Amino acid sequence: xxxxxxxxxxxxxxxxxxxxxxxxxxxxxxxxxxxxxxxxxxxxxxxxxxxxxxxxxxxxxxxxxxxxxxxxxxxxxxxxxxxxxxxxxxxxxxxxxxxxxxxxxxxxxxxxxxxxxxxxxxxxxxxxxxxxxxxxxxxxxxxxxxxxxxxxxxxxxxxxxxxxxxxxxxxxxxxxxxxxxxxxxxxxxxxxxxxxxxxxxxxxxxxxxxxxxxxxxxxxxxxxxxxxxxxxxxxxxxxxxxxxxxxxxxxxxxxxxxxxxxxxxxxxxxxxxxxxxxxxxxxxxxxxxxxxxxxxxxxxxxxxxxxxxxx
Numbered sequence: 001x002x003x004x005x006x007x008x009x010x011x012x013x014x015x016x017x018x019x020x021x022x023x024x025x026x027x028x029x030x031x032x033x034x035x036x037x038x039x040x041x042x043x044x045x046x047x048x049x050x051x052x053x054x055x056x057x058x059x060x061x062x063x064x065x066x067x068x069x070x071x072x073x074x075x076x077x078x079x080x081x082x083x084x085x086x087x088x089x090x091x092x093x094x095x096x097x098x099x100x101x102x103x104x105x106x107x108x109x110x111x112x113x114x115x116x117x118x119x120x121x122x123x124x125x126x127x128x129x130x131x132x133x134x135x136x137x138x139x140x141x142x143x144x145x146x147x148x149x150x151x152x153x154x155x156x157x158x159x160x161x162x163x164x165x166x167x168x169x170x171x172x173x174x175x176x177x178x179x180x181x182x183x184x185x186x187x188x189x190x191x192x193x194x195x196x197x198x199x200x201x202x203x204x205x206x207x208x209x210x211x212x213x214x215x216x217x218x219x220x221x222x223x224x225x226x227x228x229x230x231x232x233x234x235x236x237x238x239x240x241x242x243x244x245x246x247x248x249x250x251x252x253x254x255x256x257x258x259x260x261x262x263x264x265x266x267x268x269x270x271x272x273x274x275x276x277x278x279x280x281x282x283x284x285x286x287x288x289x290x291x292x293x294x295x296x297x298x299x300x301x302x303x304x305x306x307x308x309x310x311x
Contacts, residue, residue, distance in 0.1 A: 001155055004084035005297065012091030020057070020086050020164060024171045028053055032176065032186075042185035050172060050189045057168040061161040083160035087167055089147035090293055093140060094286055100136045101282045104129060122258040133277035137285050138254050141246035142239045144289040146170060149208065149296060150201035156300055169193050195237055202238035205292055206231065209245040212291030216249075218284055223249035226271050230255075233268035240270065247271025250284045 013019065031049050039045035061083055069076030096119050103112035112132050113124040120135050127135065150170075154163040173194035176187035206227045213220040226248025227241060233255060234240030247254045251274035257266045275281065 001084060001152075001300075002297075003081045004088060004155075005152075005293075007081070007085045008088040008091050010091075012095055013086075013089065020083075021167060021171055024053065024057055024168050025175060027056060028172060028175050036186075043188055046176070046186040046189040049176070049186070050169070050193055053172055054165050054168045058161040058165040061164045065160065080160055083164065084155055087151040087155060087160070087163040089143070089151070090289060093143050093147050093289070097136050097140050097282070097286070100132065101279060104132060105279055122260055123262065126259075130277050133282065134252075134254055134256070135258075137246065137250070137252065137277060137281055138243055140282070140285045140289055141243045141254075144209070144246075144285075144292055145198065145202045145205040145238065145242045148289060148293050149205040150198055152293065152296055152300075153201045153204065154197075166197055169197055198238040202241045204296070206241040206245040208292035208295050209242060209249060209288045212288060212295050213245075213249040216284065216287040216291050218249040218288065219251065220249070222251065230268075230270040233270050235267065244270050246285050246288055249288060250281050251275040252277050252281050 028049070031052055035045045035049055039048060064079055064083065065076060068079035096115070099115040100112050100119070103109075103115055109129055109132070112129075113127055116127070116132055116135055117124040119139050122135065124132070124135070150166060151163050154166045158165075169190065172187075172190035176183045177191035177194060178184075178187060210220050210223040210227065213223045223245045227245040230244040230247070231241045234243065243254055247270045251272065253269055253271045253273040255267050255270040257264050259265070
């Protein structure tokens, strides 16, 4: 895990290397195309899609690890590190969001909207500077859970197979977990499974953010207060927790109306507008992300060392 974290922090997600999420996405498309005509009940088809996608993904991971360790321990270690590395996204999240922040810092609002469109689901055309900052801060806060803490949590619990199973569910949710006519029933199982798997990691992320906020120059007290008060002000049962913790720590207001495919969707607000959404707020949420990751690793190392001593 430490080697994988180091690779992520140093290299991020090299685009020239094949990434499991890309192949998981291709698998989902193939399975959906095959299942829809075979299974008339859409919910049943969605359950089968979930089971097959997760089973194949984790099964391939187990097979790769078993094959590598059958060669020797060094090969097994290398494969374990590489698989674990692909589950982590702190450096990539920082890089992609920084493209938006740098464009805004240069006064290139149109360019910033373009970069933002790659990392959010909402419509970005027509967003003013404050709305672009809001979307960027929200994305980093939410994905601190989905892309950093949750994969680490499942790596700790079950190694690369379990972490990749989580990534499979996460990918399923992003592809079929929509509440529209096509996926309302077919994607129901994937969306609910994603909510379940993120239940603990999202709350753990919020607590980690509260704990590291004072170390990163932010308010831990306000992070705790706003997380408890506004953590449920979100359509997702989980995403509001890290967003509220970040909003409280930063002293900013997140949430509000977003536009999806031209349709405005009102949402509750999170936090208080004590400070404007600027480059400083973005830099603060990035510090929270790395701080939360570092604290979780430190806790894991302490518990692992204690268990080893006791055993």
